[in-house]
Amino acid sequence: MIAFAALLERLAFTPSRNTKIALLKNYFAETPDPDRGFALAAMAGALSFSAAKPAMLRALAMERTDPELFALSYDYVGDLAETVALIWRDGVVRPNSVTPGLAEVVAALEATPKADLPGLVAGWLDVSDSSSRYAILKLMTGSLRVGASARLAKTALAELGGITPDEIEEVWHGLEAPYGPLFAWLSGRAARPESGEAPVFRPPMLAQSLEGVDLAEFDPTDWRAEWKWDGIRVQLVRTPGGERVYTRTAEDIGQAFPDVLESLGDLGSHVVLDGELLVMQGDEPASFADLQQRLNRKSPGKAMLRDLPAGVRLYDILFEDGEDLRGLPFDVRRKRLEGWFARLTPPRMTLSELIPFENFSELAALREAARSEGIEGLMLKRADSLYVPGRPRGPWWKWKREPLTVDAVLMYAQRGHGKRSSFYSDYTFGLWRDGVDGRELVPIGKAYSGFTDEELTFLDRWVRTHTTGRFGPVREVEQGLVLEIAFDAAQYSKRHKSGVALRFPRVSRIRTDKPAGEADELAEFVRAFLSGG
Amino acid sequence: MPEPEGLFCVPGGFYIDPLRPVACAVISHGHSDHARPFHKRVIGTPETLAIMRLRMGEERAGDVQQALSYGERVTLGGVTVWLAPAGHVAGSAQVVMEYAGQRAVVSGDYKRAPDPTCAPFEVVPCNLFVTEATFALPVFRRPDPAHEIAKLLHDVRLFPDRTHVVGCYALGKCQRLIALLRQSGYDGPVWLHGALIPMCALYESFGIPLGELRQATVAEKSELRGGIVLAPPSAIADRWARRLSDPVVCLASGWMQVRQRAKARGVELPLVISDHADWDALLATCEEVGAPEVWVTHGREEALIHALGLRGIRGRALRLVGYEAEDEGSEAES
Numbered sequence: 112m113i114a115f116a117a118l119l120e121r122l123a124f125t126p127s128r129n130t131k132i133a134l135l136k137n138y139f140a141e142t143p144d145p146d147r148g149f150a151l152a153a154m155a156g157a158l159s160f161s162a163a164k165p166a167m168l169r170a171l172a173m174e175r176t177d178p179e180l181f182a183l184s185y186d187y188v189g190d191l192a193e194t195v196a197l198i199w200r201d202g203v204v205r206p207n208s209v210t211p212g213l214a215e216v217v218a219a220l221e222a223t224p225k226a227d228l229p230g231l232v233a234g235w236l237d238v239s240d241s242s243s244r245y246a247i248l249k250l251m252t253g254s255l256r257v258g259a260s261a262r263l264a265k266t267a268l269a270e271l272g273g274i275t276p277d278e279i280e281e282v283w284h285g286l287e288a289p290y291g292p293l294f295a296w297l298s299g300r301a302a303r304p305e306s307g308e309a310p311v312f313r314p315p316m317l318a319q320s321l322e323g324v325d326l327a328e329f330d331p332t333d334w335r336a337e338w339k340w341d342g343i344r345v346q347l348v349r350t351p352g353g354e355r356v357y358t359r360t361a362e363d364i365g366q367a368f369p370d371v372l373e374s375l376g377d378l379g380s381h382v383v384l385d386g387e388l389l390v391m392q393g394d395e396p397a398s399f400a401d402l403q404q405r406l407n408r409k410s411p412g413k414a415m416l417r418d419l420p421a422g423v424r425l426y427d428i429l430f431e432d433g434e435d436l437r438g439l440p441f442d443v444r445r446k447r448l449e450g451w452f453a454r455l456t457p458p459r460m461t462l463s464e465l466i467p468f469e470n471f472s473e474l475a476a477l478r479e480a481a482r483s484e485g486i487e488g489l490m491l492k493r494a495d496s497l498y499v500p501g502r503p504r505g506p507w508w509k510w511k512r513e514p515l516t517v518d519a520v521l522m523y524a525q526r527g528h529g530k531r532s533s534f535y536s537d538y539t540f541g542l543w544r545d546g547v548d549g550r551e552l553v554p555i556g557k558a559y560s561g562f563t564d565e566e567l568t569f570l571d572r573w574v575r576t577h578t579t580g581r582f583g584p585v586r587e588v589e590q591g592l593v594l595e596i597a598f599d600a601a602q603y604s605k606r607h608k609s610g611v612a613l614r615f616p617r618v619s620r621i622r623t624d625k626p627a628g629e630a631d632e633l634a635e636f637v638r639a640f641l642s643g644g
Numbered sequence: 645m646p647e648p649e650g651l652f653c654v655p656g657g658f659y660i661d662p663l664r665p666v667a668c669a670v671i672s673h674g675h676s677d678h679a680r681p682f683h684k685r686v687i688g689t690p691e692t693l694a695i696m697r698l699r700m701g702e703e704r705a706g707d708v709q710q711a712l713s714y715g716e717r718v719t720l721g722g723v724t725v726w727l728a729p730a731g732h733v734a735g736s737a738q739v740v741m742e743y744a745g746q747r748a749v750v751s752g753d754y755k756r757a758p759d760p761t762c763a764p765f766e767v768v769p770c771n772l773f774v775t776e777a778t779f780a781l782p783v784f785r786r787p788d789p790a791h792e793i794a795k796l797l798h799d800v801r802l803f804p805d806r807t808h809v810v811g812c813y814a815l816g817k818c819q820r821l822i823a824l825l826r827q828s829g830y831d832g833p834v835w836l837h838g839a840l841i842p843m844c845a846l847y848e849s850f851g852i853p854l855g856e857l858r859q860a861t862v863a864e865k866s867e868l869r870g871g872i873v874l875a876p877p878s879a880i881a882d883r884w885a886r887r888l889s890d891p892v893v894c895l896a897s898g899w900m901q902v903r904q905r906a907k908a909r910g911v912e913l914p915l916v917i918s919d920h921a922d923w924d925a926l927l928a929t930c931e932e933v934g935a936p937e938v939w940v941t942h943g944r945e946e947a948l949i950h951a952l953g954l955r956g957i958r959g960r961a962l963r964l965v966g967y968e969a970e971d972e973g974s975e976a977e978s
Contacts, residue, residue, distance in 0.1 A: 125912050177951070180781075180947055183947045184783045184947075187944075188904070193902070197901065198782045241787070526881070530890075532885075533883050533886050
């Protein structure tokens with residue numbers, strides 16, 4: 112538990128991905144089984160203990176602390192488990208008292224009846240230091256925010272074993288904590304674990320951006336085109352072992368989409384499909400904002416399932432009747448997909464249409480004309496492309512619509528994290544509107560990216576030399592710098608003062624040539640980008 | 645008596661750590677919120693006076709400086725005054741006042757944990773004890789500083805290509821960190837931000853060896869790789885730190901015990917090392933001095949007074965303003 116607690120603490124404060132991977136690698140390399148397996152399970156969210164509730168923690172602490180002192184402390188610290196961990200008196204360390212191991216804690220939490228839990232936990236806390244106490248309490252109440260995703264842990268494991276994270280994903284969902292066979296495989300002591308009939312995740316094939324690629328060199332007859340829908344990429348899996356809805360990062364989101372999950376039950380014996388998860392309005396995909404509402408809900412209510420029904424637009428088929436199709440060319444897989452679809456007419460699913468075209472300029476025109484909310488652009492896939500996990504360069508391209516842009520005025524800046532912690536790199540920008548006291552700026556969004564290193568240096572210096580006010584970490588700046596902001600879509604938002612929100616805003620240019628007074632108006636912006644909304 | 649200028653001893657006619665210029669000031673220690681310039685007469689330990697001269701210059705550090713070694717007595721308006729070690733930083737003192745058979749002790753800032761850079765806190769039994777309460781909540785119980793140093797050194801080994809930059813206050817914390825590193829066996833050079841160098845030199849002149857120190861400001865980026873750099877808290881996450889090689893930002897402070905505090909400061913490796921008494925030490929000290937009445941100057945007095953009440957000690961909050969825990973300030977901005 113001590114090593115795990117130290118890892119948690121170090122991860123929680125580290126913004127850098129590479130540092131996190133290094134810490135995880137070090138932990139997995141130095142920690143024996145089964146502790147490291149349970150740590151992995153904790154990070155993957157694969158552990159839950161129903162009997163341990165926050166109320167129990169509070170009661171435990173109250174038995175040993177004056178109530179007023181506890182209240183003052185909780186008020187100051189702001190987190191129950193942390194307060195208890197800190198306020199708990201270090202026990203008298205007897206020679207035979209040892210901080211329990213992670214595996215021991217997990218096993219005992221699973222096996223101990225609720226009534227005996229307080230005594231057990233108090234005993235552990237007595238023989239642990241404050242960071243181990245914190246880890247135990249967070250672990251048992253299921254509110255362990257590790258600061259590292261399951262994917263990151265798998266990336267670290269893969270580096271340790273000299274394989275790719277995708278190879279781990281491929282076996283992952285057939286395994287259980289504490290993952291003995293996985294560690295045995297990674298250390299070369301055993302063969303790759305077999306997934307058998309389990310509904311495991313198959314690492315998806317991703318496309319590269321077409322930016323900078325010369326289409327003139329492509330022969331149109333070698334390529335197939337589809338719409339790139341603005342939902343989230345999912346993998347639907349149905350095997351004798353069960354049904355799953357996975358995101359492209361292997362997160363199991365079946366619970367949040369019971370409507371989709373249910374429909375998988377009728378799909379035959381063993382099928383794996385690749386598609387786009389969308390909220391549907393009749394036959395048409397709704398906006399990403401609607402999908403966002405579904406994504407925000409871990410388990411949606413009846414009204415939400417009725418008003419925002421989810422559906423999947425199918426792009427590809429990876430397995431049919433247990434047969435692995437990934438080694439077949441796209442055209443062949445497409446025929447199989449169409450045949451399968453015609454046979455089963457699965458509910459809640461539609462086929463992604465193939466767009467016929469003679470040449471790429473025709474496609475380009477189609478791409479610009481497509482202003483449907485659900486369309487992000489086009490996908491180009493080679494007719495002979497095999498289904499290769501990862502993001503290979505060449506077989507698949509995404510050809511996004513040109514981003515929308517707006518000229519906004521920089522209003523506030525805040526320092527970034529990690530490597531950027533000494534730079535003012537988070538920018539809030541706004542547009543003009545007529546306010547009570549005349550023309551005023553109203554913030555419409557925040558951008559953290561899009562600029563080059565030189566531009567960042569410029570912006571940082573500009574912020575420091577044009578600061579007009581400070582609110583904690585935030586600097587207010589002179590209304591004097593215009594930023595061209597690129598974004599993918601605009602939507603109405605009740606959470607923002609301006610009433611609008613941008614999707615993926617980034618700084619595309621610094622417009623030192625443009626006076627701030629000539630930046631865009633909010634009213635104009637709403638007319639241009641939200642009129643259909 | 646608490647007054648706007650600070651604590652005033654009525655029969656003695658002197659102030660303790662006054663916030664504004666006064667005729668006669670007894671100074672507990674050299675931190676800038678306690679030792680302020682332009683008093684007419686200043687009484688303090690030789691170390692404290694030397695620290696004041698270094699920080700504010702000879703002419704601002706008091707018209708008349710009167711050195712008073714620990715235990716040495718002076719009479720001010722019928723009050724016998726002497727200084728006892730407070731264990732906070734070099735030269736830090738409790739101010740002991742004896743008058744009409746009664747004894748009052750103003751402890752200033754203090755800690756009970758061992759510190760190789762200053763004399764340990766001395767318990768002086770008294771009738772009235774005046775204490776700080778900077779960390780007066782039961783959530784503030786300090787780990788062994790050796791454990792925190794081990795954590796730092798482990799991280800240095802784990803990330804040998806990065807530079808660990810530790811934010812620490814220029815007076816006291818900086819030298820204690822270096823001494824703790826030396827105690828743990830670390831004998832490599834310790835790199836210093838320019839603002840920390842004069843105080844380290846002064847400590848060495850007090851006879852506190854700090855080993856090899858080098859100036860980080862003039863060093864090449866590559867020289868600092870794998871090294872430990874100490875810098876004022878204000879510099880660790882700002883432009884100054886850009887000269888470092890992929891820095892791991894650390895901060896040595898009692899506040900680092902609370903995660904939210906560490907997060908808010910953008911700290912990657914918090915080190916819980918404080919020069920203030922923690923909760924257990926505050927309560928133990930209040931009991932050990934045996935005073936039936938305890939006055940609490942600054943900090944979280946509510947919790948301390950409540951806990952003292954449970955022990956039958958009468959507590960009173962003075963609510964003195966103007967004293968901050970040094971960890972929070974950014975005095976060393978320059």
